[in-house]
Amino acid sequence: MSTSHKEKIIRVLQLFQTTDEKTPMNAVQISQKLEEEYGMENVHRTSIYDDVCLLQSCGYPIKQAENSHKGWYMEKHLLEDWEIKLMLDSVQQARCVSVHEANEIRNKLLNLTSQRGRSRFSHMIMPLPGNVRGVGQTVRKRKV
Structure with missing residues (x-):
């Protein structure tokens, strides 16, 4: 895992800490925030899906929004x-x-x-x- 990929996972986690059930984020929004706030360019949606799965498997309470197109949020x-x-x-x-x-x-x-x-x-x-x-x-x- 490259340093930039490790940083991306940490940044994605930080973004999830600003979400809740009523304000989820989808992959496109996460990608845009990574570029705007952290200067990470060309972040693909599919890599964000992988990052979400990794964070969930590590025990972070990231849940799918009721409408799956709205994305995910941190439950607690x-x-x-x-x-x-x-x-x-x-x-x-x-x-x-x-x-x-x-x-x-x-x-x-x-x-x-x-x-x-x-x-x-x-x-x-x-x-x-x-x-x-x-x-x-x-x-x-x-x-x-």
């Missing part, structure tokens, strides 16, 4: 959307983190959900006066 993510929302709410109410730290945590949490989940939660973590410390104000001591 590391955290459910309600768990991410709970953590985002907690960060928003925390008085012990700065605005910058709150935004960093928010971005990390949003990377654990699908693209649809990200768009639903993207409005969250708007600093509320008195709830989040300003830039440079933190309770934790930083290592120098």
